Amino acid sequence: MATVFFWIASVLAVASALSILFVKKPTRALLALLVCMICLGVLYTLLHAYFVAIVHLIVYAGAVLVLFLFVIMLEGLGATTLPIQRRFSPLHLALTATAGLIFSFFIVKILCSSKLPALQNAAGTVENIGKNLFTNYLLPFELVAVLILVGIFAAVSLIKPENKKS
């Protein structure tokens, strides 16, 4: 069962990620990324990272992608660019893809020749994650809280209209 889910989710994730490259409208790219995020959530669940999977769905599908959607709506329909088929010549794209495939073949070969240990059940339940987060990772947790506060300040001060003195 888990095997079937892995293959469905990984094929869907790669297909939707590829469609980001080729679609013309940004809204469709956004929805393709949403499919990819949900597939990644399935994969996290298969790796027993339950807490991270749910947080991933809430943060990405719930917050980040909706923020993107707002900006796309703000910029309107006129905000489109050329598709890559017309910007780059197919010959150059094919050459680049071939070079990339050759290099990635060697990387996969090296990766599969080194035997990694089998996957274990690192149960990422709320209890385990919380215990580890609030004992060993307390300082990074607090620093990240400061970082997100600074991020809010930066976004507000960027968008705020300037006082023009003229």
Place this chain on the structure above:
Amino acid sequence: MIHPTAEHYLVLSGILFSIGLFGLFVRRHILIMLLCLELMLNAANLALITASSVHGQTDGQIVSFFVMVIAAVEVTIGLAIAVLLFKEKNTVDTEQMTSLKG
């Protein structure tokens, strides 16, 4: 059907990362470039969670949690800059943003 091992997850993460990197290079729509950045961060998250499963500890999952928070901050500021650029230049094509070109 082949049962997935750690290598499968790592190869999938590499594929997603390369697609994101390729998209960042070839697309010129600023929002789609940001979407490709998100895709790359998520591929890195998948590798971190796989590493966590390989070692049987939850540390990788906690690091991926931090990556998610930092990605949220990054996307907030990035979208603010994208809106400002659109208001300034009235375009989303980064080829036309040539103010710093010598």
